[in-house]
Amino acid sequence: MSEIADKVKKIVVEHLGVEESKVTPEASFIDDLGADSLDTVELVMAFEEAFNVEIPEDAAEKITTVKDAIDYIEKQKVA
Amino acid sequence: MFRLDGKTALVTGASGGIGSAIAGILHAQGARVVLSGTRESVIQQQADKLGKGRAFVAAANLSDAGAADALVARAEEVAGAPLDILVNNAGLTRDTLALRMKDEDWNQVLDVDLAAPFRLCRATLKGMLRRRAGRIVNIASIIAATGNAGQANYAAAKAGMIGMSKSLAQEVGSRGITVNVVAPGFIVTPMTDALPDAQREKLLGSIPLGRLGLPSDVASAVLYLASDEASWITGSTLHVNGGMAMI
Numbered sequence: 001m002s003e004i005a006d007k008v009k010k011i012v013v014e015h016l017g018v019e020e021s022k023v024t025p026e027a028s029f030i031d032d033l034g035a036d037s038l039d040t041v042e043l044v045m046a047f048e049e050a051f052n053v054e055i056p057e058d059a060a061e062k063i064t065t066v067k068d069a070i071d072y073i074e075k076q077k078v079a
Numbered sequence: 080m081f082r083l084d085g086k087t088a089l090v091t092g093a094s095g096g097i098g099s100a101i102a103g104i105l106h107a108q109g110a111r112v113v114l115s116g117t118r119e120s121v122i123q124q125q126a127d128k129l130g131k132g133r134a135f136v137a138a139a140n141l142s143d144a145g146a147a148d149a150l151v152a153r154a155e156e157v158a159g160a161p162l163d164i165l166v167n168n169a170g171l172t173r174d175t176l177a178l179r180m181k182d183e184d185w186n187q188v189l190d191v192d193l194a195a196p197f198r199l200c201r202a203t204l205k206g207m208l209r210r211r212a213g214r215i216v217n218i219a220s221i222i223a224a225t226g227n228a229g230q231a232n233y234a235a236a237k238a239g240m241i242g243m244s245k246s247l248a249q250e251v252g253s254r255g256i257t258v259n260v261v262a263p264g265f266i267v268t269p270m271t272d273a274l275p276d277a278q279r280e281k282l283l284g285s286i287p288l289g290r291l292g293l294p295s296d297v298a299s300a301v302l303y304l305a306s307d308e309a310s311w312i313t314g315s316t317l318h319v320n321g322g323m324a325m326i
Contacts, residue, residue, distance in 0.1 A: 036253065038208070038250065038251070038253065038254070042209075045205070
């Protein structure tokens with residue numbers, strides 16, 4: 001697992017207070033990890049801060065799973 | 080009841096009559112209080128008077144968007160603690176009949192009285208969300224509900240503040256954060272002191288409780304909404320106006 005994936009996972013565990021084993025790539029923040037809409041906003045802001053990237057609103061809306069977040073950040077970091 | 084020991088509060092517009100009363104009562108109830116205002120020497124004097132190692136100063140000119148954004152971080156830095164309570168009290172007026180009102184008069188009032196409180200709420204909420212607790216009290220005005228000739232800008236800003244507060248209250252309620260409004264009526268100020276007797280009588284005649292409000296009347300309402308005791312009240316507007324408008 002990449003460094004980015006590890007960090008994303010850690011942030012999700014911290015913010016949502018869920019067990020690490022549940023944070024699989026396919027896990028949906030809302031459907032599987034019990035997040036509400038405010039949690040997802042907080043997660044996106046935490047990603048922005050941790051990875052020093054800006055995630056615009058339209059991109060943020062599409063980040064619904066752990067994998068979505070990892071893919072988006074990896075793409076930003078390569079670019 | 081209404082103790083605020085261990086809590087940290089930021090009060091904007093703390094150099095004015097109402098603002099200094101609010102800062103004073105929060106401090107008296109045990110809070111660490113950061114006083115903000117444009118006149119640094121005045122708020123420094125007030126902070127010195129409050130003392131007890133629990134009064135701090137963070138000067139800011141809220142007509143500058145960047146200053147509003149930076150104020151929360153600065154306040155937390157000087158107080159050495161995250162904000163539990165935000166009181167948006169700073170405001171200004173540029174009164175004139177609408178036909179004579181310049182864009183500048185409009186924009187300046189909307190910037191300081193509405194946009195700056197929004198920015199301060201946004202910046203403060205970030206930490207409050209993480210800590211799952213917080214109190215925001217926004218100071219509006221009776222004018223928000225009644226309107227007032229010559230104050231189209233001020234009425235719009237203060238009515239906007241009420242709508243904003245209700246929206247924020249819905250957004251953050253699930254995290255135990257409350258957002259409420261205190262709407263003062265006519266409060267004793269140097270301006271009301273200078274009113275001619277006839278006008279003064281007329282004004283008093285429109286207030287069922289028969290007197291003008293004191294800054295402490297407003298401050299008590301703020302204290303209540305900032306306290307743990309008000310934990311089931313959010314999105315509300317508490318009118319403190321001697322009965323002048325029963326809404």
